[in-house]
Structures are given as C-alpha cells and as structure tokens.
Amino acid sequence: MALLEVTDLKVHFRTDDGLVKAVDGVSYTVEAGQALGIVGESGSGKSVSSLTVMGLTRFAGNAEISGSIRFDGRDLLAASDEDMRRLRGNDMAMIFQDPLSSLHPFYKIGDQLVEAIQAHRDVSKAQALDRTVEMLGLVGIPEPRRRVDSYPHEFSGGMRQRVMIAMALINDPKLLIADEPTTALDVTVQAQILDLIQRLQRELDTAIVMITHDLGVVAEVTDEIGVMYAGRIVEYADKESIFAMPEHPYTWGLLKSIPRLDSPRGEELVPIAGRPPSLILKPPGCAFHPRCPYVREAHKRIDPQLAPAAEAGNGGGGRHEVACLLPGQTRRGLWAALQEGATPEVALQRVDVPDKVVDREAVGEVLAEPGTEVAEGVVATPENAAEVVPDVVAEEETS
C-alpha cells in the first residue's frame, strides 16, 4: 500500500470575491522511499495541496476541503487536530522556502531542535541534545556540539536550510514535504542542499514530495513528476517520460520557455502567452485553453480529465497521464515539431489539429454521470450526450 494516497483532493477558500478553487481535484500517490516532484507556477495550487496534506489548511475558517488523504493507512481528513499534531514533525515533516522566517529568532538552534524531539518523544533533555548534535552533524553543520548554542542569525542561508532539514528529519519521518527548499539560495548552495536531500533520502529511506517551479531541480532529485496548472495535475509521469515525451502543451511551454545551459545559445525562447488564470473565475473547458496555441472551439467547453498518455508505457516507465483534448497522434506530431526547433505557429502548419476532440474519459464521464454540466446551462444526459458534446468522438479515428 502506498505511503501517501491523495485522491480527488479539493481545497476551496471562500472569500469576499468568490470561491477560490486553489486545489481542484488532485490525485497522487507516494510510495515509501520514493521522491515525487510537483511542478507549477505561483497560484497553481502546489503549495496548498501539500499544506493540506500536513493538515495546515484546516484551521483556515474559510477552507472547504474534500476528497481523501490517506497516509500510512490513516484517513488524514478525518483525523482530529490532536492526531494531526502528533503526526506533524513526527511521521511527516515539512521544510519551507525561507529558512530565516521558519526558525525562531529568539531561541538557540539547539533548543529549537530539542523542543522538536521532546514534543513527540519522552526523552531527557540530555538525550535529545545528543540526538540534535548527531542530526546537525549528519546535515553537514561543522562542529555541531558547539553550534547548538548559536542563534539563527549567526548562520548563513544555506546553514539555516540545513538546520531546517535537520529539524524536519530529527524524528525519522516517513514523509518529507519540501516546498521550494532551494529557491531562496544561491546556486552553489542549492547544489549542496540538493545533494544533502538526495543522500539523506538514500540513507534514511524517507519519501519526499518536492514542490518547485524549477524543472532542473526535479530532474535531479525526483522519480516521478506531476505538473500542476490552475489547481489540477495536468500531466503526471516518471521523470524520463516527462522530459523525453511530454504530452501537455503547458509542459511543452515550460520546457521551451526556460533558457537551458545545454541548449544552443542562439535559440529563441518561446514564452507561454498570457498569464496564469484566476482561480475564482477559471476558464471554462480546459483551464489552459486561453494560453494554448493549439486551442480548438471544443476545448473551450469540455474539461479534460487525466487519462493515459499516448506514449504511456513506451518510455519503459509506469504511469504517464495527461489531461489534454488533443488526439494522441496530434500531440506526438506537435512535440516532434517543437523538438526540431519549430515555434508553435510553425508546428501548427506542419501538424493538422482536428476540431473534434478525442477524450474517452470526458465522454465516459458524461455517460457515467448523467447530469454533468458540459457548458453553461447545458446538462448532459446519456440521451443527449452526442448532441450537447458533438465535438467529442469516443474513439480515435485510425488514419
């Protein structure tokens, strides 16, 4: 059984402006000792979904949380606040982007770590201090016996992040959630911290959920990757597949819009047009459609679900799913063109994008759940399915 199983998680916040759908149906699993990367831009819901796993959004009075989170056999959404408190920092721990604001400036490093142990274990202060020194040594703090008496401001940014990692791992958690752990750090320090996280994962067999906007970081650290957009995972695959054969236009956009050290220097960057959508007024249909260069009319009405990718299994990997209404062959053709350096406009000249969408899942959903609203005021039933979603064909036409 998976260590962490998140199923159809939704976290909506009621605000004066409307309902903010920060997380809108996210599912993933993490096995013991595995590393999952969640990639997305600000406002994609990547942090909120992880905070919810840690039980940190339940105190927000305006949050509506639904779905299920199972951790180590337990239902976390049903767990009491007291149970969650016992789990946090013990079986599951989290490190944050900014290590300075995550450490208390008033207390010595050692005292803060000792407190983290004594909150969960019935041990003497001396024992806890020994464990603290051992852990600080493990994360590479020189002279840990002496440094336990230091205050956070006496440490550099990289050292503070090491302290945060030591604190997170001090009770041998089964799961570590790292939310942009290296974003605030310089590149050489980032390399140190990524090395440390990988080494500790191997040695301590901790499962890791790494949240980041940096595709380079996930390529180096994680096994599987979920790309989030507007509160959903739009593509999920093992890391080999997602870099070799990405199938979602947003993933293509991310890969083609970043300058890379290993790409030819003169190559022009292809930005993703527009900007991330409002989570209150999400675009209808595919949430990415206002920014998608390959959009067709039907995409503005039909909301694609995650479904097996066209190339699933071909990469030798496991799960590869994508939430896109383009037919598999079209996706393969477009990505091949982009790989050859074509811009989206040129790719569109080479590959014909059909107006009809192929989405078995979408059709399936309409048929399975009579009453699905497919457009404003239009409710689908099995009888009228063919009529109200006329652009959907259930099977890919063989060519």
Place this chain on the structure above:
Amino acid sequence: MSTNGANKLIEVRDLVKHFPLKKGIILQKQVGAVRAVDGVSFDVFEGETLGLVGESGCGKSTTARLVTRLLEPTDGEIIYKGSDIAHSSRAELKPMRRDMQMIFQDPYSSLNPRKTVGTIISEPFIIHRLEKDEAKRKKRVQELMDLVGLNPEHYNRFPHEFSGGQRQRIGVARAIALKPKLVVADEPVSALDVSIQAQIINLLSELQRDLGLTIIFIAHDLSVVRHVCDRIAVMYLGKIVELADADQLFEHPRHPYTGALLSAVPVPDPRLAREKQRQVLGGDVPSPTNPPAACRFHTRCPKAQDGTCNVVEPQLEVKQGGNLAACHFPLTDEEISKRVPTAAA
C-alpha cells in the same frame, strides 16, 4: 560578438566601494569596512549586453549602482564620454542620467502604488523637462506602452491592477522612455514566474535590437545570462574572477569558480543530470569584511595549492581560449568536459 571594432561606451578602472562599519552610538568609530567592490575594471561596448554574475554578496549590484552613479565609489574611475564621472556632483550628473537607466528586480516595490501607469512612465519626461505639452506627452507614453506590449488604454490604471510580468513591462517602458544609451537591468526576471520570464527576456532583446541599447544584465541564473549576454563577467567577493565571451565562458570556463557555478546549475534533462559530474563547492562565501588573502577563492577552490594561491594574488590575464581569468591554475579542457553539460553532449 558585437564588440569587435565597437566603441567603448564606458570604461571602468580599479573601481572600489567600501561601506564603513561603525560602532558606538554618538561617537561613531569606524571599526572595519564591507569591501563590496574591491578593484574592478571592465569596458562596456556600445550595443552589447554585458552580464554580471555571481552569488549574493559578490558585489554585482553594487558595481551596477556605481556605474550608474547611484552610489559614489571609494576609489577608481568611471569614464563616460571621455570624462571621469566617479566623483561628479549631482548637477554634473543630471544630463548623464538621461543616458543611463535601471530596471529593478522587484516589479512590486519599484513602482509607486499611488501613481497611475501613465504618471509613472511620464515621470522621466517631467524630471528632464522634455515634452512639456501634456497631450504630446500622453501620446509618447502611450507609444511606449504599446512598444513594450502593454495596452495603451490602460494609461490610467494603477500598478496593482497588473500582473508581475506586466509590471515589469511598465518598469521597462519607464527605463527606455528617454531613449537611454545604457540600461542596467538588475535581476529583471528573478521575481517572475517561469512562463513569464521568457516574455521579458524576449522583450529586452527586441528593444535592444530596435533601439540599439547597451545593456548591463545582472543575474544569478546562469542559464538566463547565457541566453541574453554577449560577454560575461563572473564576480566573487568584490572582484572579477573571469571575463569572456558568452560562448567561450560556458563552453570553456577557465576559473575554477566559474566551473563550479556552471556545474551547480540543475539541468532539466534526467539523462544529462546522470552523466555530468556535479562538483559541489563546500562551505559558504567568506565575509566581505575580512576576505581571504591573495586569491579570495582559495579557501573553497578544489585546485588551490598551498604556498601559491594563499600567498600571491592572481591578476586578471588572458588564458587559453582568450578568457580573462584571475587564476594560477586555470581549468583545462579535459576537466571541463567532465563537468559542464553542453549542447554537444
């Protein structure tokens, strides 16, 4: 490269900036100095993009603020149009300010939230008493907004009504309003989402092409710097340790610090990530109040040799391939091929 035969726009010689550290409340005694920039020399050629890279605290932003004379240097020369502006007065600097503009990192704090976009972009015209006719000024501002990809109809909107990427466009419009010769961009894309970064990078290169701008581009993200810059200076603890053409610097870095920086960048390709040997520098950057003697990098350098690197300070001189590097034991091609991911690999 665009520098061949091009004229020098600015010459910087032995530039030094020390910030005094003081102790005491009433009678302040100077007890030391942060040696933020400590003897930096370089030329900026017309029409090029010069990159300044390095980790936080290396002095790259201070250097930029010295060149634009937002700070007064402790020592050294900044030669612009044949005269040294290092210690010029405010009045003397005023005509020159038109030619040098800055774009800042944080588009949220670098725009006055109480002023409309139109007012913000009009400001340079008002300060320099140009385009006094209001209708004409408005037209100029709207042309600028159009040029940087903003809707001119949004003239009367406030900064909070714009996204991060659009705000950075406002900052760009303000910087190019007076057709400056030099634009100093200090981490212009670091605060933006990845999908937006490319929009601003492309905008800057288009404007450079169309307006013939010279750009000093400061960034810590080496991939971005490689993409936009013609020449790159790598800084460490207030000194330039390597200066070379972009291609040369990335394919054949000579200074071990440049090599370490390049190998530290995560590559978004699992195959290359496995193949390359990541070289992780130990420790942290030493304090600029008390930098290591001789070569400042010797405390962290994998190639440092006792008796040389900690005794004799290396000078910035031409190494194999034409790079200027300040190092006694520069990297060889063989060492580089193992560590640095390239397009050819």
